[in-house]
Structure formats: C-alpha cells, structure tokens
Amino acid sequence: MFRLFELFRGAGQELYLVGGAVRDHLRGVALEDLPDLDFATNAPPGESARILREAGLPVFTVGSRFGTVGTILGGGGRRREVQVTTFRGEVYVNGSRKPRVTFGKDLQTDLARRDFSINAMAMTADRRLVDPYGGRLDLERGILRTVGDPRTIFREDPLRTLRAARFISTLGVRPEPEVVEVVRELAAEILSVSRERWLLEMNRLLAGSGVEAALGFLADTGLLAYLLPEAQAMVEFQASQGRYHHKALWPHTVAVVGQAPPRVAVRWAALLHDAGKVTTRSVDDAGEVHFLGHETAGAVLVDDVARRFRFDRALWHRVRTLVLMHQRPALYDGAWTDAAVRRLIRDAGEVLADLLDLSRADVTSHRPGVREAVLARLAELQARAAELIRIEGEGPLLPKGLGREIMARLGIEAGPAVGRVKDRLEQAVLDGHLPRNGPIEAYTEYLDRLAGRGPDEGRADR
8 A cells, every 4th residue: 555655656646545444444444454445646547547557556447537547456465456536526416426527636625525524534655644524533423424514415416315324334423413304305316326326335234233223314314215115114014013023013123134144135134024014914803913924025025125226136036035934944843853944944045044044133022031942943943954964965955867867757748747746856855755866766766666666667768
C-alpha cells in the first residue's frame, strides 16, 4: 500500500486512502489486513493508469470514464484489489450508479460529496487523518450521520437509504433521528434503484452482527414494504400463532435471523422461513391454530423474492430448499429409524448443515427447558446423520447407468415408468436393504427377487 503512495508522490501527484478502508482501520483493522483499498487522487484517470503501468502493476480501466482506475497489490502472500479515483464532484440522477461526473480539484470537495461522516475521512501516507465532518467521533459514539443535508444525500442516490441499514447491521451504529425521518419520507425512491444493487446491500446487511436492528430500521422507515412486501406482511400480521409460539410473527422472525449463523443463504432463509404463515393460518374446532402447508407457501414466496432481487441460481435453490424443509429437523425424536435419517440426508443434500443451523436458530422460546430440549434433539440428529454419512458416504444413492439396465431388463422405454422403478430402489437403499451407489447387479438382482424370477429371466435382449 505504501508503495502506491510513493509512486504517486514521485510523479508529483496527491494520493489519499479514503472511505471504508479508513473507517475500518479506525475500528481496529490493521492496514495490511484490509481486503479492499480505495484511494483518491488529483491525477486524471489517464495519468493514474500511466503511473501504475510504469511501475509494472496491472491496470483495469473499466471505470475510468467515472474517474476510477483499478489495480492489484501483492505482498505478504495475498492480493488486494485497489481502486484509484480522481477527486470527484459528481451528481447522481434518479438513483443511477452512472452519475454525471465532474472531477473535483481537491480532497475537501471529494469528501464533501460522500454519504455519511464515517465514510468521509481520508488518510495520508504518514497516517495523518483528514476528517472534516467528524467521522471519527461519530464512529466512536456509534452514530450514523450524513454529510450535509440528508434529503440531498438520499435523493442523489436512493440506495444510500439501504446502505444506512447495512451500516447499522455491520457497524453497529445508530442513525440520527433526522436520518430516520428522511429515509421514511423518501422510502419509495428505492424503487428507482437497480435490483442488483438491492441484492448486494441486502446480502451485506443480512450477514452483519447487528442485523436485528437493521431489520427494525427497514420496517420502521417503510423501506421494507418496497423491498420485501412478504416481510412487511409479517410485520402487519398480528394474529396469534398459537400456544407453541410466545412471540408475534415478525419479532420471532427477526430473532431467528439474529440467531442464525451469518451465512447469506441461511440468513435469507431465516428471514423468509415463516412468511407463508400469513396466508395459511387456520383455527380448528378445538381452537388450535395451524399453518398447514406454510413451508410450501413460503417456498413460492422465495421464488418471488429471488426473481425480484436477481438471485443467482445457486442462492435461489439453497434458500428455497431451506424454507421448504425448515420444519423437518424439529420433528426429530429418538424413535426415528436410520431410514428416516437417510431420507432427511437425501432430501437436504448439500444444504444439510445449513438446515440444521436454521432449525437451531428457529428455537426462540424462553420457556425453561424448551430451548435446551430441542437443541439436544437436534444435536442427536446431527450426530446420527454424521455417522451414517461416515459409514455410507454422501454420493448418489444409485449408480450411473442403472436406468439403461432397468429399461433393458424390463423391456420398457425411458419415461415415468423408469422413474418409478428407481424410486423403489432408492427407497430400498434408504431402508438399508441395498447398498448406496453399489454395483448395478445388486439392484437388478433385487428387482428379480421382487418379481420372483431368476437373474437371467426377463431381459429384453435375451
């Protein structure tokens, strides 16, 4: 990093470390441990690129028309992404991340255009802090305050309203009352922002240690209604959940998100795991409350959210599976057979660990002994699943090529009939009657035994 300072100084140009890197360093992260570095300079983009190239550094000019040139710094066995941006004075228009750019003349102008005081700081080569808006003090006090008028800041780029929630989650800061008031006033303008930018901020927000406060901010300001009407419906759902749930739906959901491990898919699933309850509540003749099929209804809502936020396919599938299966582990008791545990392992597939973590997070009861008992059962389930996986492996239940052998042996064509036979064989594996992913002959011999014939009878090619 300090090499970069030397390169620009040698070329007669100013260079400052700025933004989140300075903020995180003041929070205790060593400079050498910062994963991404942002610098500001008075040099035009072309000059920055020249300085970097002449030093033998790679140069990325994708953002150069907005004043940004990128490079990679090595050293210490690690690579760090670096962006060098010419002092700016741009104006955002309608939430676009492609602002009308005007290059500023000095660092003060550049810092003045930033969003929050905690991000409007810079550091010199000799580690001198440049802090014209009191960002360091705000950081120490845990206050989130805009640089200048919040209406101007949030109107320039409405995504900053969601970034405020992200900083509440990741930095543990409290928004000033005026920030809350203006975000509430301008909440609808988040609709002008691209959904890809929504996803980036929400993923960061959900992974933060202060996620519960951030979700409260989204609900309180009205942002939640525009981003996630599915979650807003839970806020507004005031009906009783029955005798097994001591919390209302939204407070329970927020608690589950907070208790879930900070992995993006698990936190998304925690946020949406009970969303299907809003439309599936019923009360039987005995007065008992039920939410029959709320897992399936929730999975449909996951599809809506995934399309809106532009989830990639892997995240979409993972979150959907977790929501659809979130109640299964909680039903476990010691009477489950190995076959039942195998079914859970098969159905969960690669999300089994996430599913068990989500189930643990879903236990928010404060009644004496309830949480401990459920967690003990889940620990037993996890141990049994791990032991079965250790003994039997995690590969597919049936070997490749079995479908062709089934068609040849039974004289049937590809289609649902083959699928039904394979389902029966899979069930035999789960019940322990057949090995997992064994030799094909083991499965065909099993079919022969079921049909009561010898191993060479019934083949279509004989």
